[in-house]
Amino acid sequence: MIRDFFKTLVKNRKSLSGLVLLGFFVLVALFAPLLAPYPPKTDRIEHTTLIEENKSDPEVLNEEAEGQNREKSVYTVTITQKYEKTTEYFPTRAKPSKDHILGTNHAGNDLFSQIIMGTRVSLFVGLATGLFVTFISLSLALLSGYLGGILDDVISFVTNVFLVIPGLPLMIVIGTYVPMHGVLPIILILSLTSWPYPTRLLRSQVLTLKNRDFVRASKMIGERTLFLIFREILPNMISIVMSEFFTVSLSAILGEATLEFIGVGNITVVSWGTILYWAQANGAILMGAWWWFLPPGLLIALTGTAFVLINFGIDEISNPRLRKR
Amino acid sequence: MKYLARKFGMLIFTLFVSMSINFFLPRLMPGDPAKALMDRMEGVEAEKLESVRAAFGLDTKDSLPVQYGKYLLNTVKGDLGISLSRFPMPVSSVLASALPWTIGLMGLCTIIGFSIGTLLGIWAAWKRQTKLASFTVGFFTFIRSFPYFWLGLFLIYIFSFKLKVFPLGGAFSVDQTRGSAGWWLSVVQHGILPAFTITLSSIGAWLLMMRNNMINVLAEEFITLAIAKGLPMQRIRLMYAARNAILPSVTGFAMSFGFIVGGGLITEMVFAYPGMGYMLYQAVNAKDYPLMQAIFLIIAASVLVANFLADIAIMLLDPRVRDGAK
Amino acid sequence: MHADAILELRNLKAGYATNAGFVRAVDDVSLTLHRGEFLGIAGESGCGKSTLAYSIMRLLRDNARIESGSIIFDGTDITSLDEKAMNEYRWTRMAMVFQSAMNALNPVLSVEEQLVDAVLAHKQVTRADAKKTAMEMLELVDINPERIASYPHQLSGGMRQRVMIAMALLLKPDLLIMDEPTTALDVVVQRSILQKIEELRRIFGFSVIFITHDLSLLVEISDSLAIMYAGKICEYGPSREVYASPDHPYTKGLMNAFPTLTGPISRMGGIEGQAPSLLSPPPGCRFAPRCSVAIDACTKEVPLLQVTSPGRLCACRLCGGNHE
Numbered sequence: 019m020i021r022d023f024f025k026t027l028v029k030n031r032k033s034l035s036g037l038v039l040l041g042f043f044v045l046v047a048l049f050a051p052l053l054a055p056y057p058p059k060t061d062r063i064e065h066t067t068l069i070e071e072n073k074s075d076p077e078v079l080n081e082e083a084e085g086q087n088r089e090k091s092v093y094t095v096t097i098t099q100k101y102e103k104t105t106e107y108f109p110t111r112a113k114p115s116k117d118h119i120l121g122t123n124h125a126g127n128d129l130f131s132q133i134i135m136g137t138r139v140s141l142f143v144g145l146a147t148g149l150f151v152t153f154i155s156l157s158l159a160l161l162s163g164y165l166g167g168i169l170d171d172v173i174s175f176v177t178n179v180f181l182v183i184p185g186l187p188l189m190i191v192i193g194t195y196v197p198m199h200g201v202l203p204i205i206l207i208l209s210l211t212s213w214p215y216p217t218r219l220l221r222s223q224v225l226t227l228k229n230r231d232f233v234r235a236s237k238m239i240g241e242r243t244l245f246l247i248f249r250e251i252l253p254n255m256i257s258i259v260m261s262e263f264f265t266v267s268l269s270a271i272l273g274e275a276t277l278e279f280i281g282v283g284n285i286t287v288v289s290w291g292t293i294l295y296w297a298q299a300n301g302a303i304l305m306g307a308w309w310w311f312l313p314p315g316l317l318i319a320l321t322g323t324a325f326v327l328i329n330f331g332i333d334e335i336s337n338p339r340l341r342k343r
Numbered sequence: 344m345k346y347l348a349r350k351f352g353m354l355i356f357t358l359f360v361s362m363s364i365n366f367f368l369p370r371l372m373p374g375d376p377a378k379a380l381m382d383r384m385e386g387v388e389a390e391k392l393e394s395v396r397a398a399f400g401l402d403t404k405d406s407l408p409v410q411y412g413k414y415l416l417n418t419v420k421g422d423l424g425i426s427l428s429r430f431p432m433p434v435s436s437v438l439a440s441a442l443p444w445t446i447g448l449m450g451l452c453t454i455i456g457f458s459i460g461t462l463l464g465i466w467a468a469w470k471r472q473t474k475l476a477s478f479t480v481g482f483f484t485f486i487r488s489f490p491y492f493w494l495g496l497f498l499i500y501i502f503s504f505k506l507k508v509f510p511l512g513g514a515f516s517v518d519q520t521r522g523s524a525g526w527w528l529s530v531v532q533h534g535i536l537p538a539f540t541i542t543l544s545s546i547g548a549w550l551l552m553m554r555n556n557m558i559n560v561l562a563e564e565f566i567t568l569a570i571a572k573g574l575p576m577q578r579i580r581l582m583y584a585a586r587n588a589i590l591p592s593v594t595g596f597a598m599s600f601g602f603i604v605g606g607g608l609i610t611e612m613v614f615a616y617p618g619m620g621y622m623l624y625q626a627v628n629a630k631d632y633p634l635m636q637a638i639f640l641i642i643a644a645s646v647l648v649a650n651f652l653a654d655i656a657i658m659l660l661d662p663r664v665r666d667g668a669k
Numbered sequence: 670m671h672a673d674a675i676l677e678l679r680n681l682k683a684g685y686a687t688n689a690g691f692v693r694a695v696d697d698v699s700l701t702l703h704r705g706e707f708l709g710i711a712g713e714s715g716c717g718k719s720t721l722a723y724s725i726m727r728l729l730r731d732n733a734r735i736e737s738g739s740i741i742f743d744g745t746d747i748t749s750l751d752e753k754a755m756n757e758y759r760w761t762r763m764a765m766v767f768q769s770a771m772n773a774l775n776p777v778l779s780v781e782e783q784l785v786d787a788v789l790a791h792k793q794v795t796r797a798d799a800k801k802t803a804m805e806m807l808e809l810v811d812i813n814p815e816r817i818a819s820y821p822h823q824l825s826g827g828m829r830q831r832v833m834i835a836m837a838l839l840l841k842p843d844l845l846i847m848d849e850p851t852t853a854l855d856v857v858v859q860r861s862i863l864q865k866i867e868e869l870r871r872i873f874g875f876s877v878i879f880i881t882h883d884l885s886l887l888v889e890i891s892d893s894l895a896i897m898y899a900g901k902i903c904e905y906g907p908s909r910e911v912y913a914s915p916d917h918p919y920t921k922g923l924m925n926a927f928p929t930l931t932g933p934i935s936r937m938g939g940i941e942g943q944a945p946s947l948l949s950p951p952p953g954c955r956f957a958p959r960c961s962v963a964i965d966a967c968t969k970e971v972p973l974l975q976v977t978s979p980g981r982l983c984a985c986r987l988c989g990g991n992h993e
Contacts, residue, residue: 094654101502181598184646185641186605187623188364194627194635195368215598272490276609279492294493298613303500304511311500315493322488330484333555467884561732564772571728572787573759582786586777662777662820 023256026335033331039324047138053120054131058288061126063106070100105211111300114309121309123293125298133286133313134250139289141321144276147208148267154209156259160247162217163224174221177214185211190208190282204277212250216262217261223258227251257336261329268325275318290314346664350654354647359415361643365636366414408430418640424633428626434637437622442641443617444514449607452538453600456545463546463594464553465585468561469555480554483547495540495613502536509536512615537614541607552595556588563587590661597653601646608642675843676702676725677877683724684900684947692718693736696900699974704843707870707877709887709908711923712897713944718880721897722848726765743843755967761791769853770829774821780807780832781817786873787839787966806835809872810865827858831865832938833944838869847877851886857914863890884923888912896920899945899955902974903977906981918960955986962987 027033041215046053056063074094108126112118120129125283145254162173189211196203227233241250277283281299285292297303297311423434467476475566486494503511509532510516516529560566561584569579611620619638626634658664678700684693685773692716710751712718725740727747739748747758767773775783784794784803792799804814810831821829828851837845847866851859867890870877879891886910887894894908904917915921922940935958942959951958952974953968960967967986974982 107448127406178353179360182353182601182647182650183361183364184601184604184642186602186608186640190370190623190627190636191365191639194630194632268488275490276492277603279490280609280612280624280627294496297494303496303504304498306504308500311493312497315489315497318493319489323485326484326488372929470872564767564769565775567728567730567763568767568773569758569775570730571726571765572790573756573761574786574790578786578790582778582782587775590777634931659779662779663822666820 019181019275023260023335027331030331030334031089032334033328034329036188036324036327036329039258040328043137043141043321046134047141050134050138054128054134056128056131058132058135058235059127061108061110061122063108064103065106066101066103068099069102070098072098072100074098079171098189111305111307112235113307120313123296123310129293129310129313130295133290133317136293136314137317139201139276140271140291140318141204143208143289144271144321147205147212147270147273147283150205150209151212151216151266151270152259152263155213155220155262158213158217158308159220160226163221164228164243173217177217177221181214183293184278185273187245188275190280193277193282201284201287201289204274204283205270207277211273212269213267216266219262220255220258223255224251227254242302244312257332261332264329264332271318271321275314290318344660349470349639350651354651357647361640362415362418363411365418365640366411368630368636369518376459383485385575416464423637426631426634428629428631428634431620433454434634437634438619438637438641438651441617441619441622444616445607445611445620448534448537448541448611448616448645449604453588453603454540455538455597456508456603457549459542460546460549461553461589464550465557465588465590467550467554467579468557468588471558480550485548487547489544490609491540492609492613493539498536498540499613507584509533514616514618518577522564533616537616540610540613541603544606545603548599549592549596552592553588556591557584560584560588586660590657593653597657600649600653600654604642672680673704674701675704675743676705676878677741678725679739679741681721681724681740682736683720683729683734683738683866685720685734686732686734687948688788689947693735694900694947695724696947697738698900698902699738700895700902702844702876702878702907705870705874707879707890707892709882709891709893710878710880710895710897711887712882714899715944715947717900718882718897719848720876722765722878722880725846726759726763728765738902741850756790757763760787760837760842761840762842763846764839764840766830766833766845766850770833771821773833776821778826779820781953782816784832784836784839787836790923791840798970802839803835806839807832808834809838809869826854827862830854830858830862834862834866834869838873838875841873842877844874844876846880848880849882850879850882852883859886866890870883881888896923900947900951900983901955901984903956904982905916905974906957910981916977916988917956917983917985918962918987919956927949 028037034204037188055167074096076095078091078093080087080092082091108118108122108128110122110124110126112122114121118128118130120133123129158173158177162170162177189207190209193203194209196207198204228251233246236246236250274283274289275291275294278285278287278289279294281295285295291314293314294311297307297314302310359624369551421435424433426434426437429437463479467480474505489497499511502509511531514530514533515521515526516533519526519529566583569583574583607618608620608623610616611618612624615621619642623635623638625631628640682696683695684691690799692814694715696717698717698721700708701831710718720733723733724735727735727750729735735748739746740764744756747755750758757837774780774933781800781803784806785799788794788799788802791795794802794974800817804817807814807817812828812831812835816824816828817947821832825830828852833850837841840854851862854862863886866877869875877891879887881887891908893905894904894911896904896911896917898919904911904915904920910925911920915924919940926939940959940973945955945958951968953966954960954972957963957967964986972984972986974984977983977988
């Protein structure tokens with residue numbers, strides 16, 4: 019069943035284009051250090067060449083004979099090396115040129131390299147959040163939906179409460195308090211505000227499946243709970259779980275960019291969002307520096323579109339009515 | 344009635360949870376944010392220091408539960424503390440100046456976005472075989488993938504910077520006297536781009552949702568019966584299809600209202616529109632914790648109220664909910 | 670065509686376009702229905718009966734369509750009429766009762782609104798008059814007219830079905846098509862519904878096409894019986910006769926499949942195997958793979974409906990009909 023799902027996913031035109039697009043970004047992210055012309059936080063090129071090396075004659079300090087066939091001597095040699103170092107500083111706030119395809123930012127960092135390396139962070143944060151939230155919401159949904167009872171009441175209640183608390187303001191408030199080391203805090207904060215919606219969605223799906231005849235039949239035969247969950251219910255939830263994964267990843271990428279843009283995230287990390295932060299902080303628009311703020315936004319949109327296309331494909335697979343005739 | 348009472352109870356409880364988050368968050372953070380903040384503020388007056396300590400609950404000899412109780416009481420009374428970045432203005436006054444702008448902008452855009460999006464969704468579902476409908480759906484889907492703020496930046500670049508048609512930011516022209524006709528005109532002029540940004544981004548969501556709902560409803564048997572009865576297409580489209588398809592949209596609206604508000608906040612930040620969003624942006628940068636938390640609370644409260652209103656709407660629209668059948 | 674025939678189907682073919690091909694659920698069906706006649710169409714699930722019902726009223730949508738053949742209603746060929754012209758016939762001349770009233774009634778409109786709009790769509794009367802007509806109809810189906818303000822979810826299953834019947838008869842149509850109207854109800858309610866239909870038929874004199882998979886229902890109330898299998902009609906005749914002495918092996922199998930209430934206890938029969946795929950039906954007689962008396966020639970050519978005795982048709986080599 020799972021294999022069929024993926025086969026169908028690849029055949030559907032929309033999801034295929036989405037997957038290809040996503041694949042492209044993943045490849046860029048994986049090979050980023052090789053693809054970026056310069057390290058993203060460098061602002062100069064240094065050339066160091068050895069011009070001269072002088073080696074003096076050895077100066078003997080001590081000579082000893084040890085026994086009949088051995089001799090030991092200690093001597094010093096002084097080596098003088100002369101280097102020539104040229105430091106070429108990148109221009110700051112430069113327009114696109116041969117050396118810098120997308121120009122440079124306020125600190126002289128090459129923007130093209132930043133964008134390529136930023137792919138790693140943005141994609142990683144997005145997908146990691148997606149994975150984490152999907153795992154949590156699926157677990158909660160299964161516990162709550164399948165086991166029912168008090169556990170269900172408690173989990174549903176908590177979910178409903180956090181569902182209505184607006185996500186962005188909450189993220190901002192938590193984000194300003196939490197010290198930002200690396201990207202883990204951002205992933206956690208994004209996850210904290212994303213888990214309610216998928217949990218609720220998946221829970222209702224679990225409930226629907228639980229009451230389907232084929233599950234009840236298995237239960238009546240006496241199959242154990244774990245079997246029912248993993249072999250009967252879960253395989254029938256693949257499309258909706260995958261759809262949620264991509265939805266959450268999409269909003270995580272947007273969320274990360276937004277948080278960084280406001281300045282709440284970790285602005286020392288290089289991601290598409292931080293590039294935009296610095297662009298805004300340096301008045302890129304007022305300078306007309308379209309090469310600074312246009313590319314990151316476009317890339318975020320393209321990544322988002324990839325996810326949306328994949329989801330369109332998943333929708334059409336699970337709901338044939340949505341397909342074009 | 345029981346339905347409404349239950350929903351109202353949830354509203355109050357969630358509000359309570361939000362206030363609690365506000366209270367416990369600074370006290371839970373590692374390190375000592377108050378001290379860090381105070382270290383940063385050199386040569387600070389004694390009163391300001393007092394407020395900072397009060398905001399973090401460091402000064403009182405009261406036990407935690409007492410602090411909590413006082414905080415809840417104060418919040419309900421409307422005393423949200425003193426703003427650190429605009430000392431000694433109380434937070435509530437700062438909010439009062441920003442609130443009307445946000446309500447005006449967001450309120451207008453939400454109504455327009457929802458209406459246009461829903462109508463387009465109905466049309467896109469009805470005519471879904473046509474190329475125009477597919478293109479419209481695709482176009483808005485693509486727009487939705489752009490981060491809200493980037494769309495705003497892009498529009499500013501094109502219309503304000505390059506074409507110089509609209510102003511670069513703010514909500515009104517400072518050259519005009521407040522309340523004059525010219526001033527109102529400038530309000531409209533300043534409001535067009537931000538409104539356009541928010542509306543454009545949100546239409547996509549409504550469109551897609553309504554379209555999907557319509558497609559699902561059109562496959563239902565009662566549509567077949569309506570056709571069999573020989574009813575005019577207009578009536579089938581509205582009273583049979585759309586009337587049923589809009590129910591999940593209203594529910595969806597309630598659930599995503601928080602997200603829309605988020606988008607509106609960001610747009611304000613980009614356009615320096617003096618509403619809650621921009622105020623939040625400034626508060627974050629100035630580390631004005633009392634103001635920040637108050638804004639969070641107000642936003643949470645408005646989202647909750649909007650949700651409650653949507654719940655009422657559902658009750659009016661769906662007879663099954665009225666009888667508690669759902 | 671007979672002078673008093675209200676409906677005639679000639680070589681009707683209809684089905685669904687799928688990715689794998691065209692599923693012909695109605696494969697070359699011809700029959701005649703006379704005024705006031707009660708025709709029962711029985712068959713297994715998936716034999717094409719519902720598709721047939723929808724085709725007659727031109728309700729096929731999306732990927733379902735009529736492929737070829739004609740539908741003659743009261744002398745007029747309605748097969749290719751456009752929607753506007755078709756609406757003149759819908760509900761005024763022919764109406765339909767669906768299987769699941771819960772799904773067929775609009776959940777957000779009251780019963781009154783749904784009854785009244787049917788009237789107002791075809792007649793130029795005032796709202797008050799339309800409501801009066803609706804309430805009269807509700808009384809005829811034994812529903813308290815005061816309940817007209819109720820919503821579908823507030824009514825019981827049996828009441829909803831009766832509302833559907835009342836709705837169908839509002840404009841006094843000549844033909845009532847009923848697609849498994851009692852399948853979702855319990856036996857007691859089933860009986861009361863059937864009795865009500867009989868009663869109304871006596872009053873108004875309309876013809877009925879009653880589709881079901883439950884043969885036992887039809888035997889008492891229908892005048893004629895048509896048995897459908899895999900998209901084709903395999904037997905037809907006056908219901909008493911078909912019941913008493915079925916010609917087609919399939920009909921025989923069906924008759925054996927439900928036990929009698931009286932008489933000696935005998936072993937219940939069944940029909941082995943499954944109905945064939947309508948995407949690629951087997952060659953020759955479609956029932957041959959499951960038939961206990963099939964001979965080699967049965968799989969070679971499709972048997973046509975032939976007259977076996979006056980008023981009786983059978984599509985089988987072995988019941989006296991010959992093939993072409």
